[in-house]
Amino acid sequence: MTPTRQFMEAAPHTTSDATPRPTALRPRGDACLADRLARSVLAREGSGSGVRTTRVPDLLAARARTGGYLVDRVPLDALSGWSFTPGTGNLAHDSGRFFSVEGLRAEVGGSAPHRWQQPIIHQPEVGILGLLAREFDGVLHFLMQAKMEPGNAGLVQLSPTVQATRSNYTKVHRGRDVAYLDHFVGPARGRVLTDVLQSEHGSWFFHKTNRNMVVETDRDVPVRDGYLWLTLGQLGELLRHDDVVNMDSRSVLACLPFAPESASALRSDAEVSSWFTEERSLRDVRAQLTPLSSVTGWHRDRWSIAHEQGRYFEVVGVSVRAQGREVPQWTQPLFRPLGTGVTAFVTRRFGGVRHVLAHARREGGFLDTVELGPTVQCTPANHAHLPPDRQPPFLTSVLQAPPSSVLFDTVLSEEGGRFLRARSRYLIVEADESTAPTTPPPDFAWLTPGQLNSLTQHGHYVNVQARSLLASLLTTEIPHSPA
Secondary structure, three states: OOHHHHHHHHOOOEOOOOOEOOOOOOOOOOOOHHHHHHHHHHOOOOOOOOOOHHHHHHHHHHHHHHOOEEEEEEOHHHOOOEEEOOOOOOEEEOOOOOOEEEEEEEEEOOOOOEEEEEEEEEOOOOEEEEEEEEEEOOEEEEEEEEEEOOOOOOOEEEEOOEEEOHHHHOOOOOOOOOOOHHHOOOOOOOEEEEEEEEEOOOOOEEOOEEEEEEEEOOOOOOOOOOEEEEOHHHHHHHOOOOOOEOHHHHHHHHOOOOOOOOOOOOOOHHHHHHHHHHHHHHOOEEEEEEOHHHOOOEEEOOOEEEEOOOOOEEEEEEEEEEOOOOOOEEEEEEEEEOOOEEEEEEEEEEOOEEEEEEEEEOOOOOOOOOEEEOOEEEOHHHHOOOOHHHOOOOHHHHHOOOHHHEEEEEEEEOOOOOEOOOEEEEEEEEOOOOOOOOOOOOOEEEEOHHHHHHHOOOOOOEOHHHHHHHHHHHHHOOOOOOO
């Protein structure tokens, strides 16, 4: 049988007289979506279908006060349903689901090789972070949840419509159904605006991946207690308030396909891709899970697992009460960072076009060797004992920047379901040639926010800290603004 005849005989959708049926084609993209997102960015006070922006922080605080929430520290050996596994010493749930705390051995090669060991969270299942969108009065709104997480500063923050691990939405905990889940899975889900797998903190998670989704519906959606519709402009305003918009929301917002600010940049998209591919191919990172009991430099007592020099973080236990959650009471381990982080983009305009200085970062928990991170991403207290030449690049210039150069400065919480009061000071700082040269160090590159946003359409290219800052850039500036 010839290839041509084989293809003809296997061709689908043929009638009895072998006349092919017409196949419906769809547009490959949505040419209007970027304009609709831009209109939502401009709507900073919402509409009659939403809530006034200025009311949101007070609503969250009131919910935290009246929601019946309580988080208490408890000893690790008092965690119900959790135990240290004989032989490995890993801290795991009796069901074998949710997550476990295991050990990590990591080695980063290069001119200054670095080896270390640490506890790390191993959560192999993929969670869903889903934002539901709907148009009101010609403006896209997004259904946000005022959600309690035990590690949140202030307890209640704005989360995506759905924020659930697979264990949660398959009800391993035997609790209530996850609200609005049917908009994101199954045949009844709406029109997908973005859907991409993204990483979480590579320093504290091993190969953790979440599905970041935005789905638009044209159906009437009953608004449950604790949910509210907000525009992108409102979310941009709220990102300037400490501990209001949670990490998962920031991550999903950064993945929306905004229109680029400019068609021009210091490097073409192909050059950026080539530079990043080279960074991935040259950076030697070896990381593997190991029994928690074999990790050196850390000690365990009844209340925590901590570093012997009192740095980095500790693993602690909490008991949680949370009316309105799928399960009203539980215990779990959390990572508690020791110190507030600093996460910053240095920014300059070249030819009138804003650029940010991205860093090709290597972290032990990344699925791939490198992801693009902010210019600065560290906890300064962890580096205070090091000489100046071993401090993180650009840290000093960011912290000593004059107030007139600071475009964004907000303290934001990291993931509250796994970390206890993990907070970072997020900054966007205007620089010049003297503090951030046009030709940066080899593992740094100047990218436009549009270029960085285009890379968020691919999994594991842009890390979660950079996505948080990108969400601020995209929702506080008009995406179409002229260069």
